[in-house]
Amino acid sequence: MLNLNLPNVKSHAPKREYYKKFLFEPFPCESHLNHFLADHLNSEVVAKTIQNKQDCVDWITWTFMYRRLTQNPNYYNLQEVTLRSVINVRSLAST
Numbered sequence: 001m002l003n004l005n006l007p008n009v010k011s012h013a014p015k016r017e018y019y020k021k022f023l024f025e026p027f028p029c030e031s032h033l034n035h036f037l038a039d040h041l042n043s044e045v046v047a048k049t050i051q052n053k054q055d056c057v058d059w060i061t062w063t064f065m066y067r068r069l070t071q072n073p074n075y076y077n078l079q080e081v082t083l084r085s086v087i088n089v090r091s092l093a094s095t
Contacts, residue, residue, distance in 0.1 A: 030075055031065035 011019055033040065041059075044050040050059055060066055070081050 028072065030072065031063070031068050033063055033065040034076060 009019060009023075041050065041056065044059060050056050065076075069076055069078060073079075073081050
């Protein structure tokens with residue numbers, strides 16, 4: 001016997017479409033690493049994960065924020081999506 005556990009959401013009829021939107025449409029999730037980038041980079045330097053500029057660039061390219069930069073550059077105040085502009089945003093965030 002197949003036992004399915006399905007959610008049951010009850011709401012007032014006028015709000016039904018509002019709640020259906022959250023169930024069936026993707027909701028973007030943005031990174032806030034840029035607010036704490038200096039702290040994270042400092043901890044990576046102390047742990048000797050980052051030892052030079054290239055290590056730093058490599059580390060940044062593995063972050064969720066780097067992935068989101070290309071998907072939603074306006075959220076991060078980027079004019080263009082290039083590695084140079086990403087690095088410039090990083091340096092501005094740490095000042």
